[in-house]
Amino acid sequence: MTVGPVGAVSGVGEVGGVSTAALSDRFGSAILRQAVICGDSIVWVDASRAHEILAWLRDTPGQQFDYLTDVTAVDYRDPERPLEVVYQLRSLPRNAQLRIKIPLDKTKPLVVDSVWDLWKGADWLEREVFDMFGVSFAGHPDLRRILMWETYAEGHPLRKDFPLRGHFTRAEQTRQALASNPEAHYSLEELSIAEAYDELPEDMRRRMAKGERGFVK
Amino acid sequence: MGLIETPNAGAESAELAGVSPNFITTKLDFLANWARSNSLWPMPFGTACCAIEFMATAASRFDISRFGMERMSFSPRQADVLICAGRLPFKLAPIIRRVWDQMPQPKWAISMGACASTGGIFDTYTMVQGIDTIIPVDVYVPGCPPRPEGLMYGIMLLQKKIKGETLSDRTLRQEHLVDDRGFFLPPEKIDEISEPFGNSVHQTRSA
Numbered sequence: 001m002t003v004g005p006v007g008a009v010s011g012v013g014e015v016g017g018v019s020t021a022a023l024s025d026r027f028g029s030a031i032l033r034q035a036v037i038c039g040d041s042i043v044w045v046d047a048s049r050a051h052e053i054l055a056w057l058r059d060t061p062g063q064q065f066d067y068l069t070d071v072t073a074v075d076y077r078d079p080e081r082p083l084e085v086v087y088q089l090r091s092l093p094r095n096a097q098l099r100i101k102i103p104l105d106k107t108k109p110l111v112v113d114s115v116w117d118l119w120k121g122a123d124w125l126e127r128e129v130f131d132m133f134g135v136s137f138a139g140h141p142d143l144r145r146i147l148m149w150e151t152y153a154e155g156h157p158l159r160k161d162f163p164l165r166g167h168f169t170r171a172e173q174t175r176q177a178l179a180s181n182p183e184a185h186y187s188l189e190e191l192s193i194a195e196a197y198d199e200l201p202e203d204m205r206r207r208m209a210k211g212e213r214g215f216v217k
Numbered sequence: 218m219g220l221i222e223t224p225n226a227g228a229e230s231a232e233l234a235g236v237s238p239n240f241i242t243t244k245l246d247f248l249a250n251w252a253r254s255n256s257l258w259p260m261p262f263g264t265a266c267c268a269i270e271f272m273a274t275a276a277s278r279f280d281i282s283r284f285g286m287e288r289m290s291f292s293p294r295q296a297d298v299l300i301c302a303g304r305l306p307f308k309l310a311p312i313i314r315r316v317w318d319q320m321p322q323p324k325w326a327i328s329m330g331a332c333a334s335t336g337g338i339f340d341t342y343t344m345v346q347g348i349d350t351i352i353p354v355d356v357y358v359p360g361c362p363p364r365p366e367g368l369m370y371g372i373m374l375l376q377k378k379i380k381g382e383t384l385s386d387r388t389l390r391q392e393h394l395v396d397d398r399g400f401f402l403p404p405e406k407i408d409e410i411s412e413p414f415g416n417s418v419h420q421t422r423s424a
Contacts (some may be wrong), residue, residue: 166342
């Protein structure tokens with residue numbers, strides 16, 4: 001494992017089929033660190049230029065990381081360590097893998113640029129990271145909770161400062177769950193019936209026109 | 218009915234006053250309970266691995282049709298017994314509540330497995346700690362998951378319970394709705410039921 005600017009890296013000439021020289025020549029100090037851990041190639045990059053780097057990795061001949069396997073995040077128990085947003089990339093034509101990590105300072109707002117414009121599959125993955133870790137993705141078209149219901153008010157469950165049983169009492173959790181509207185979790189787009197809007201029953205049309213969501217009494 | 222004047226000795230409801238448990242009513246009880254207990258149509262609410270055992274119970278080897286559960290009732294409108302097979306997250310709580318409210322009386326509920334009955338190993342932010350905080354439960358079947366024999370034993374216990382019911386007790390068929398405060402049980406009761414127990418008292422990871 002090596003730390004520091006890429007120029008100082010020794011022994012890691014080739015990370016995931018990406019020439020370290022090519023990445024550092026192009027992005028310089030935005031490449032924070034590179035390593036091969038357990039055979040996985042990992043590159044830590046600066047949040048402000050992450051989108052640019054990911055776009056470059058996707059579009060540059062010789063890189064061609066055309067498939068986004070996963071977007072997730074890691075919150076470490078050590079409060080000093082930054083929260084990391086993780087992009088797992090795969091190049092189908094080159095049969096290569098690369099993991100990009102973006103460290104985020106937990107004392108500041110957690111914001112990174114959405115890669116939805118590069119890989120459409122990032123849509124729900126980024127919503128899950130937002131839901132579980134509270135990371136905002138700038139430029140995401142529909143950044144809502146995806147696993148927890150939209151009126152969920154206890155925070156972001158996979159953060160290490162989140163108690164295992166949640167913040168509220170069991171009674172309060174039960175009350176809020178019973179008060180939620182199980183039919184209000186879908187938008188017109190999700191149901192793919194926007195075109196059939198006029199043929200829907202009157203009450204459904206009324207509900208959807210208002211974009212009605214669940215509510216807490 | 219009504220031929221014999223009976224003093225209203227401590228009857229709990231006014232409705233009970235006009236009904237005496239005389240010869241005819243007793244026989245009606247027997248007839249109704251016999252019919253009800255031997256034609257229970259289950260509403261399967263399978264959410265996890267218990268549902269696999271439930272399917273095995275319904276399939277040919279164990280065959281709950283022998284107990285009068287001739288078919289699964291996938292509409293709550295035709296169901297008699299709700300079988301919650303598996304853990305119930307808070308996200309599903311309003312859904313099982315609505316299914317229960319849609320079932321017509323007479324109706325009963327079986328809580329199948331450790332998770333449905335107590336939350337089981339899932340003492341976390343997502344999980345209802347026992348479906349009896351959401352709907353009234355008649356029979357709890359322990360196990361993780363229970364074997365088909367276990368579920369059938371639970372069903373037979375429910376049949377026994379039904380055979381002990383009487384038509385003159387209207388409280389049996391009373392709906393227990395969610396109250397104005399949004400609770401089915403009093404909040405203190407929910408907190409008490411949901412207290413960690415057994416091994417999970419050691420799970421104290423928190424802020």
